Amino acid sequence: MYRRPDVSATVPDTSALNEFEHALGADRVITSEDDLREWRDPFQFDSWDEYTASAVVMPESVEEVQEVVRIAGRHGVPLWTHSQGRNNGYGGPAPRVSGSVIVSLRRMNRVLEINEECAYAVVEPGVRWFDLYEALQAGGHKLMLSIADLGWGSVIGNTLDHGITYLPYGQDQQMQCGMEVVLADGSVMRTGMGALPGGKAWNVYKRGLGPTVDQLFMQSNYGIVTKMGVWLMPEPECYHPVWVRASRDSDLEPLVNTLRRLMLDGTIRGVPQIINTVLFGSMMSSRDQWWTGAGPIPDDEITRMGRELDIGRWMLRCALYGDEAVVDHQFAKLRAAFGAIDGVDVWGSKHAPADIPSLENPHERVMGGVPNLDLNQMTGWYGGEEGGHIGFSPIAPLTGRDASELRDLMRGMLAEAGLDYMASLLPVSARSFAHITMVIYDTKNEQQVRSAFDVSKRLVEQAAKQGYGEYRAHLDFMDLAARQYSWNDHAYMRFCETIKDAVDPRGILSPGKQGIWPKSMRGN
């Protein structure tokens, strides 16, 4: 019953490109082959060109986005939208359908409003974590932004892909409030209380009257988001990053179970990570320091690596935010709870919010809302000129049982492919975690790249069989990942397709995004 897409590369006709140039100016329509190379997945093997755009258009205003959509509609040109296109590990800026015209919103980069009283901002899609952070500093606002690990990403782009951030509003990805969206017919809609002309609660109340449609525009292809409200957290009296180090592989289970209890009772309000030795070590060292033999690093060498780098077998990072007296209580509670696991160390120290930018450890800056790029180093793990990675990220209940089941599954299948197991278990909130598996490889080694993509696809299917679905899927296996969600003859996908056909009957908006194809490309 699941219909395979019947897609071939498309090339927009010259008259469409002329119209884009007429609407935006020639300098904002990129078509040269050389320039277009920059808009491909940076982590694919270089000579592969399955996902290459035919042009990139760069609107600077909502009106220009509307005009681009109208031109695409008239000419039947598939568009592929991103905000910054920093979707590394999931396909970067590249389009699903070769020949699509990329709509890059990088030039729509204004912070439109910062409201100190109600603690929110309104941004355009091109605004990066760096930009919004800088705007908050420049305005002297005592407000913190929940950010992702790498500061170059778009606030809107990350949100629309269900991206995870680490401060308290990162829990359940809850910081978005209110959207403006350009629809496939070129019209503009505001969601929630923004649908009320002059509505005062657009960016403070998450719903409206009637169904809430905001999440319909995340991980989908139903519209182009042009504005979004972002909730900010008032600076607490005290910021306290916390580190927990466990020395044995088998400590994962008690670590996860303890963490769940501390998140359920509200002691930990941010989003932690539990990072394994190899992933954590890859940010501090190079692989050949540890292993130059064939296949993945053996277990004994991992133990040695953990010991010599002082990172054990698992490192848990999290942070506390609040009044100093409360943070003291919470830290003591964390120390007692994790410390009850044999051989576990717990440490961390208190800081005033003003001191966060000068913290040496980039993890502690990230959890403190200060964006940076320091954690990007790991992709050079296998040596070679340029490292790359695929993010394979199934979701599981936050229990020790599920954590070890997924660890065993990933580690075993990656080892068969000759790759190291590099993982971060990332609780989205108290009840579930994303098992972010970084499938890392040398992008110049074609055989290794192929092997990494192949094993990732096998992992998608095997994890699904065991009840774990991906929270976000790489361009190259979006269809495969979506196909796993097949309950009752793919009822969910059929519902998504029904909406797609209704709101974008010509199928011009990001066809194939997350496995959702318009009728014209479904091949039946």
Place this chain on the structure above:
Amino acid sequence: MYRRPDVSATVPDTSALNEFEHALGADRVITSEDDLREWRDPFQFDSWDEYTASAVVMPESVEEVQEVVRIAGRHGVPLWTHSQGRNNGYGGPAPRVSGSVIVSLRRMNRVLEINEECAYAVVEPGVRWFDLYEALQAGGHKLMLSIADLGWGSVIGNTLDHGITYLPYGQDQQMQCGMEVVLADGSVMRTGMGALPGGKAWNVYKRGLGPTVDQLFMQSNYGIVTKMGVWLMPEPECYHPVWVRASRDSDLEPLVNTLRRLMLDGTIRGVPQIINTVLFGSMMSSRDQWWTGAGPIPDDEITRMGRELDIGRWMLRCALYGDEAVVDHQFAKLRAAFGAIDGVDVWGSKHAPADIPSLENPHERVMGGVPNLDLNQMTGWYGGEEGGHIGFSPIAPLTGRDASELRDLMRGMLAEAGLDYMASLLPVSARSFAHITMVIYDTKNEQQVRSAFDVSKRLVEQAAKQGYGEYRAHLDFMDLAARQYSWNDHAYMRFCETIKDAVDPRGILSPGKQGIWPKSMRGN
């Protein structure tokens, strides 16, 4: 551009009723005029019959719901679904289109799962707050449920109407996770991770792969929800209800501003209420103790009432949940913050969770998750045999300015209609509040009922002009309320209609719900 619905009462043909009887048994298809009276708005004037069903069907399983939908589809019979139908103040169980067949889900009342480890339950639509609470007690679970003021409502029904509850998961109405839905074609869909066969994260992770559609089934008519996950909170060490009493009407502004700061910084994690003298007093006394003259109770008498009942001009209720040391710190902080307002008193006391059921004050039981019906008394305010109320509930930013602007608007317009201003300001989370205006009247006094409906409608329009839209609308003015959300030529409503026409082309599911009409009834 906004299209008025072209609706007239419909009556299903006999063959449709026969088919319902065949599918469910005659005892679960109610058609006698006497029995049907119970399924009308209990708060309308008795002889009005604009919103009367022609039949009520009571399925007991998902398969029966599917069968009901298929029969309705074949015969073009409009259905009107509710879970318990306790939508008092917003139309009760009555359908928008007279002659509709009510699908009452009261008999689908099983608690399907309680998961202690990950702290959630899965329920059917007929499960009331009472039922789920009792199931938790019966199973010996140390888990608390965020409940509404009246325990007779359905957990699912309240959630689907964006209903507000008071424990921490009440903030941003965030306790729902995972749904099963019967669609208009009679098929069944599971959302989020439930779309994965055997998916383990259905009720622990709020999204899936692709767009999240759960909120599409709230305040809408796109499907019939048959199962839902509900997050529960582990019992804290300490429960501490808090009362704040302000003696002057003008204290509202500092009260609201202080509350916002305490919610933004996470000190208050539940959902408070700020209740005015007349509403609070109506739960403790009868109106004729205070005023028997013409028109609304004069200001001086309200001050006297506040003094004599010890409730001042505003009563703020909230609660703290957590470790005793943290709760102590938070209560001291609350007392200092609110106590800085001249003449304000702050009190409350700590309890172990096991003691909550025996607390005398019903508010304290509600905020402690123990359902009751004690707060239902106010609707008898005007004496007479049977009191009724309309809920008029616009949303505003949680600022003192907005609070006093709405207070002045409501109070002034209600006074012109000869009615008392009875209000609860209810912060949905740290940034916005619903100004729940209880328009209370004697249902046996036709002129008073008419006056209450008329002024409510004028309030809808005037509040919208000032930027405040309703969060939920009474059956009798759903269209009017929806019409206020007209930004860019009703772009949001047109989007909702596009989805309606796609997912329910025959227009059989709850036509008119929240102002969303199927094509066949839009009259163009």
